[in-house]
Amino acid sequence: MLKNLIFVVICLVAGGLRAQEPSAETATIKLRVTGLFSPEREQDLREVMLLIPDATLKSIDYGAAEAVFEYDPKKSFDKAKPDKIPERLDNAVRTHSHSTFGIKPLSATPADKLQTVEIGVLGLDCKGCALAAYESVARIEGVMQATANFKAGLVTAKFDPEKTNKAALEEALTRARVDLKKPAP
Template sequence: MVVGFGTGGAAQNKGQPAPKPERATFRVLGLFSPDRETDLREAFKAVADVTLVGVNFADAEVTVEFVPAKAFPGAKPEQVAERLDQKLREASRNTFGAKPRRTVPRDKLKEVVIPAPVLDCKACCLAAYEAVAKIDGVEQATATFKDGGKVTALIDPTRTDRAKLEDALRGAGVPVPKM
């Protein structure tokens, strides 16, 4: 959820100080490998009235700063993640997105690593990432062609499992070796 989000956006009158920027942390979609951080930073340069403050690859989160009334006019606090998602998708040609922070504690998540030796470029990794990241219960995913190729996902085991991830990869044309 949005951290420290307040009203901060009343119309300015002469003599009144400018509204103070708010900071918030969101999950970021599309950050499937560490080298994508550069692409993410470039995309944020095109997101009007929102400043990227930090990237946490380990948790797939970004911290941003903005004046609510300027960056997201008329948005209620619960709509900010959706509005940021729209702006980020537009700026990145739909390769990045934003969501509220996950609500499931990390210690309740299970890491699943699936070998994917056919992954040999960024585009292949993006396709594999997108196949698993959209599954309900996948809280975070990465895909890499380094070290022989693999897809890694943090999942909520009460909502999904390895078999669903493997099926999604096969459906995206990524052969998955039998374990």
């Protein structure tokens, strides 16, 4: 008995498994994840999802800032209708991550229509600073994905050029008191 309990605890901690009754019917949903600004944040998201009993994180695509979640439509989120699942999942993720992660619908703009820009920045010396720089850019309408790499001193954004541009991203960073690297003469 004790041996079985120890095995279950090890599985829960190491593998992120949940002690739930298996369901014959599960649904999956693919959504954008905000707050996924560096590869290290993937583990943070996995840990947050362990706190949410209504959904399971199945996979993360860091490059697209998207994830696939699994849930039981008959039990999860008080049997919410499918169109309400993203909102309910967003609320749960925001609550358990202290609003450092969020959930949004997938981008309506095709990936081949997005532009990518890298902006050199100074002073991002910790995860909190990187989060602040990331959030200042990610909140701009038209930005579909952003990263902030404090080690490399770069903020990268994929955006819809019909909705925003590099100058608007740089302005947002400046307003957030992030110092931009000056171009080499």
